Amino acid sequence: MSPEATEDDALYQAALEEIDDCQSQIDSLNEQASEEILAVEVRFNTLRKPHYSKRAEIIAKVPRFWITAFMNHPQLSLSIPEDQQHCLQYLQNLLIEEFEDIKNGYKIILKFDPNNPYFENDTLVKEYRLEVSGQPKSVVTPIKWKPGKNILNDNSEKGSRKRKAFENSFFSWFTDSNHSNLDEIADILKDEIWPNPLQFFMMPEALSEEGDDDGDVDDEEDEDDEEGGEVDEGDSNYDTD
Amino acid sequence: MSPEATEDDALYQAALEEIDDCQSQIDSLNEQASEEILAVEVRFNTLRKPHYSKRAEIIAKVPRFWITAFMNHPQLSLSIPEDQQHCLQYLQNLLIEEFEDIKNGYKIILKFDPNNPYFENDTLVKEYRLEVSGQPKSVVTPIKWKPGKNILNDNSEKGSRKRKAFENSFFSWFTDSNHSNLDEIADILKDEIWPNPLQFFMMPEALSEEGDDDGDVDDEEDEDDEEGGEVDEGDSNYDTD
Known part of the structure; x- marks a missing residue:
């Protein structure tokens, strides 16, 4: 190899090293940027928290707030059969709590009236977390159904056709800890x-039902002898206590 | 309506208004968070800039840096037929410039050797921007091909079969201002x-070609006489200019 070629080679190597140095600086700035963005998100989570708490407090006083919001959601309403609608009337609060390190997961917390006739629990939690391995995992509170009140079992008694329709129902979603991906609910x-x-609570019913009307057999109309429409037991007035 | 019902109704309305107030505060915090995150991104774009400039300066001195990096990219290399590989040897710099308001778009800037035999331009720019209407739009520098040097025309002379294969080539991508969505390149x-x-520049060829030849035939060893099939005009030594 000629001395010139060796010199060229050394210059070539030096150039690559210089590029690598620039790259390290860029990488370190990228990392700093990610950290600062995460810090902003964590800080605002803290700032939002008292407002969410206050919101939860007031919402808990509005009867059937959550089930009304749920039933006004065009997709979610399809997952809530009649008996589950009745049970979800006792849902007093829904809370989403992100983990301190928000990349690691969050909890969906459902607070029920402790006197609800369906189960002993007053709080049901479904937690989505990222395992150390990077695998997503979900953990759920076991529901302590009161005797004869397990809505999920009740469905299975009524034959496989009905059971199939409710496979993606709200409570089957809640109790299934395998739904890690594509978890629509x-x-x-x-x-x-x-x-x-x-x-969603305020959304006029007509609007939320718009998507359902065409073609599909919609048996929402002929359920009025039981509890009527979505959930309308009693008046939808403010609960004064 | 009984006086009680009226009172209940007023309390119900008051509760909804209180929820609405909380919601406004949450919305305003969300907006502030977005603004702060955007500010971090803009600030780091500024901090990264000098490092990108320095990187560009050094890279411009390494002959065939970009075409080597491109050909080592498993998908991108498939879009660069031989004549375009030859032309892209004259690419001295690639720059991505985000708009000041980074949500509005960015430019891909290609700087060529002003003495390149293919076209008069030394800079080709493809700009992706969001119109005020929210529509994405791309704008490209018209290439001033030197006589007989239009690689895109050359292909069309060689019959439709070859033309079809190059439809998604690097230069057809560059000149097509309709590729707004799903713009892989x-x-x-x-x-x-x-x-x-x-x-990508450093990636061993065997690795980048893994997808092409099945079996694990590793042809890294037998590249010593030429310098690797892709672009082999001249030595790949540092240009001492």
């Missing part, structure tokens, strides 16, 4: 309902 | 090559 609760539940 | 340049071109 979790996504709707976290990204659509939770950011602004009032807009 | 733009995405590769912006999100894979640009963040760290050195890793």
Whole structure:
């Protein structure tokens, strides 16, 4: 190899090293940027928290707030059969709690009237977390159904056709800890309902039902002898206590 | 309506208004968070800029840096037929410039050797921007091909079969201002090559060709006489200019 070639080679190597140095600086700035963005998100989570708490407190006083919001959601309403609608009337609060390190997961917390006739629990939690291995995992509170009140079992008694229709129901979703990917109900609760539940609560019924009307047999209309429409037991007035 | 009902109704309305107030505060915090995150991104774009400039300066001195990086990218290499490989040897710099308001778009800037035998331009720019209407739009520098040097025309002379194969080639991508959605080449340049071109430049050929020849025939060893099939005009030594 000629001395010139060796010199060229050394210059070539030096250039690559210089590029690598620039790259390290860029990488380190990228990392800093990610950290700062995460810090902003964590800080605003803290700032939002008292407002979410206050919102939860007031919502708990409005009877059937959550079930009304749920039933006004065009997709979510399809997952809530009649008996589950009745049970979800006792849902007093829905909370989404992100982990301190928000990349690691979140919890969906459902607070029920402790006197609800369906189960002993007053709080049901479904937690989505990223394992150390990077695998997503979900953990759920076991529901302690009161005797004869397990809505999921009740469905199975009524034959496989009905059972199939409710496979993707709200409570079957809740109790299934395998739904890690493509978890439509979790996504709707976290990204659509939770950011602004009032807009669903207030949504005129006609609007929320628009999507259902065509073609499909919709048996929503002929259920009035039981509890009528979605949930309309008693008046939808403010609960004064 | 009984006086009680009226009172209940007023309390119900008051509760909804209180929820709405909380919601406004949450919305305003969300907006502030978005603004702060955007500010971090803009600030880091500024901080990264001098490092990108320095990187560009050094890279311009390494002959065939970009074409080597491109040909080592498993998908991008499929879009660069032989004549375009030859032309892209004259590419001295690739730059991605985000708009000041980064949500509005970015430019892919290709700087060529002004003495390149293919076209008069030394800079070709493909700009992706969001119109005020929200529509994405791309604008490209018209290439002033030197007489008889239009590679895109050359292909069309060789019959439709060959033309079809090159429909998604690098230069047909560049000149097509309709490729607004699913723009694979733009995405590769912006999100894979640009963040760290050195890793593609350095990538052993065998690795980048893995997808092409099945079996694990590793032809890294027998490249010593030429310098690797892709671009082999001249030595790949550092240009001492």
